[in-house]
Amino acid sequence: MAQEQKQIYGILAEFESAAALLHAAARIRDAGYKEFDCHSPFPIHGMDEAMGLKRSPLGWIVGLMAFGGLFLAYLLQGWTSTIDYPLIIAGKPFFSYQAYVPVGFGIAVLFGALSAFFGMLVLNKLPQPWHPVFYSNNFEKMSTDGFFISIEKKDEKFTVDHTTTFLASIGGQNIELLQGDRVE
Amino acid sequence: MASQAEPLILGHPTFRTITDDVSQLTERKTPLPWYFLFAMAVSLALLLFGMLAYLFIEGVGVWGVNIPIAWGWAIINFVFWVGIGHAGTLISAILFLLRQKWRTSINRFAEAMTIFAVICALIFPSVHVGRIWLVYWLFPYPNQMAMWPNFRSPLEWDIFAVFTYFVVSAMFWFVGLVPDLATLRDRAKNLRRKKIFGFLALGWRGGNRQWKHYELAYLLLAGLSTPLVLSVHSVVSTDFATSQLPGWHTTIFPPYFVAGAVFSGFAMVTTLAIIVRRVFHIEHIITLKHLENMAKVMLATSLMVGYAYSVEFFIAWYSGNMYERFVFINRALGPYAWGYWTMITCNVLVPQLFWFKKLRTSIPVLFIATIFINIGMWFERFVIIVSSLSQDFLPSSWAYYRPTWGDILTFIGSFGLFFSLFLLFVRFLPIVAMAEVKGVLPEANPHYENKGEHS
Structure with missing residues (x-):
């Protein structure tokens, strides 16, 4: 059964500050992406609006x-x-x-x-120990001083090439594919 | 920035230095003094368990309680420990709702202190029931005797108030810990730490889709804890106030108890903060400003408590009730006058030092004053309980109340349990809420870069 192959889950990009993350989030929202998330070591004021999220119920x-x-x-x-x-x-x-x-x-x-x-x-679907972002070694910075945006593959607009260039154009650094061994 | 005259955290920290400063305390090799302190604390905790075993075997006769003084040290200690817990919730919940950003440096260990103090508090009324093996009768559950607790009794209210308080405080504390546990997980160098903190952090990934619910949950827990903390000591005070006993039967008790609880809790938080910041070299995170703010809260609550003491006396005279008047004159001049004046000195006179900026920003003065306040607040409960009970309506039963060695060692042992838990906490968990401290740094503001030349 154990058939192994590299599976792409999404793209992760790093941003340099809370402000850069907020601006990038607004750009991604305007570009029409839905399945993305902004990871930061602390909650950023105004991010819900920038991402186009509704208030928590x-x-x-x-x-x-x-x-x-x-x-x-x-x-x-x-x-x-x-x-x-x-x-x-x-x-x-x-x-x-x-x-x-x-x-x-x-x-x-x-x-x-x-x-x-x-x-x-x-x-929040917690506890959830597994998530694609954890495939990135760079993501360990998130809980200290890293600001990241992840766009998941399940998003309709997601294509590896376009999304990568788009993230780079809005200031994303260290852009990497989130991919891991899929065991089924 | 214009809105912040003084920075909350000193030494121009970055997000990384905050993580490093706090996390490395849990990652480095255990310092030798910790073993020494922990051994002492655990010995005292074992003393507590030994004394409880002795109590269970022999019965409540091992304490100095009698009739009419049916509530001795056990209930004094209960009220004392519950009161100490209140500062943690006040700092974490009420100051959060009031947007007092300086709280972020101290709220984590103040909350931890709350939980440990409530654990100590819960022990005393539970073992005070006498037949400990029937203590579950306090809870309403369907049983073969077809009996239910009496919900009109304040003692039953207490069960719900303190139990709820413990559960809510523990959840509030854990929710606050989750992002910081994720930090420890991400920094973990070995697999064991990674597994433990990976488990505890619940897979936190700091996404705004998570923060959205998280922040609201935190706000709601703060909003629920605020009336809860005010209600808990009010309910504790109704144990006294709903009785017919002169000295207890007063309407001032609920606010008076809450003010006293906040007062004693802040004293304990300050005592612990002074030790923790010194031992762990985090003076730049828990600054003198924090200690000064806490001194101001203590001064304000000390005035409230002092006001309550004097109003009680006034009403005892003004009510024209001769029993009430006797009890109060007896408090100040009777056989327990030494306790009363200890209380007045520690709770009303000593905090007046905090009027002076020089004194309230002096670490030695603060440290000694807070120890006095802790002592004074224990004596407040001693005065309320013992002086009201010991000279009751029948002069033939008047006798001088003395604790036994069982009372004293059990109380000392409860400090052992408290400090054992606290030492475990400062060793293994982040003692400062890193995510929250980062959130109050100027760089955390998304408009920071637009204005700032100073980055």
Whole structure:
């Protein structure tokens, strides 16, 4: 089965600064590329716009989950204290909704935070140890001071020659093909 | 740049020097003093576990608690440790929302401190329940006894508040770590490090498609942590405030506890920051400016705490309640007056030094003052708990409260656990949030090159 061949996954180009990366991203967006990404050691202000990305939907997910948590917490507290195990404590009503606030809030925050954490991972498709950019040895700089743009082969406009010259024309350096051994 | 009068990081750093300065701390050979300190800390942590085993075998009688002083050192230590944790969340979440960029140098280890302090805090109420093997009864779960916890009790609120706080703080910390773990992965020279950090970094590749979700997740976690941190110590304070006991039954408790928590936490962060920057030679990343800012926060919270102390006294008189008045006069002049005046000295008088720029920018003064504040804040909880409980409504049960050696060694041991975890953290993980520090450098601004001649 193990049939080995060099497989091309995309092209990686390095840029010299955050500003250069931002300008290049806007040029690539205008050129009509879709499957590209700008790698930087820290988030760059204005990059979402330069790349033409929409706002992350995470806020809606977290908001819904937090309210869901609040609802479930009230359901749990109300049902256990009034129906399943009613106990008279200090003459307070069984459904003491005021006293349920701290636990309701705690669970709402817990649900919200868990969905922020796992939602971020899911939206980013993490953990994902394998990715074409890791075929580049130069890419190790990314997490220190490297600014890179990768254009993936699955993009409709992708051709090795054109994309390479285009990346060079907008200031890309150390342009390399992302290729690796494909084992099937 | 006009918007930044003073650079946040000194010594004209580049992105690379920040990575090098922080990463090499985890990559070099373990320094000998670390082994020495770690051995000491682990010994104390083992002391803690030994004392807990002793407690489990013998029962809570090994502590000095009795009736009426049912809440002794265990609950004092719980409130003390939870309070210390608060500074980490305040720095990482509230200062983040307020766009205080100077926080980036200190937030990582302040958050680590939070998590370790909350671990220490969680131990005390859990073992204080007496029958430790039934501690899971605190959680609501369907059981064969058909029983549920009493959700109208502040002690039950505490479980949810502190547990949520721990989980959220840990996730917030890990999210912040991911890009830096990727840095360590990319720098790793041997396969073992590459595998470990490759696993922990989750395959982070710093693409803006990832940063987009990442930044929003970070913002949301900060936004959720902010009310959470304010609620946690408020809920802790309701353990006291909802009781009928004079000295506890006051509405001022939630804000007063939160201010005290921030105060004690900043003192602990400053103590640790002074040691860490000195030992690891990162004085240019954690600058005097950071320490000065923290001193200012301590001064402000010290004034809040001092205000709470005086308002409590005023209300004790103004309410006309003779029991309340007795408790407060007894605090200042009674058998525990030494504790009360230790508290006032450490928490109200010592921080007044920070009015003077010369003193708040002096490392020795800061270091000693923060130690005093840590002591003072422990005594605050001692005063609240012991002086209110020991002279209760029945004079026949009045007796002087003394801790046993079990109390003292357990508390000392909890510092061992805290420092063991902290030393492991400073040895193996990046102690400064590299990605965030890079983000506040002038070069990180995409408009930097357009304006700057000075590059």
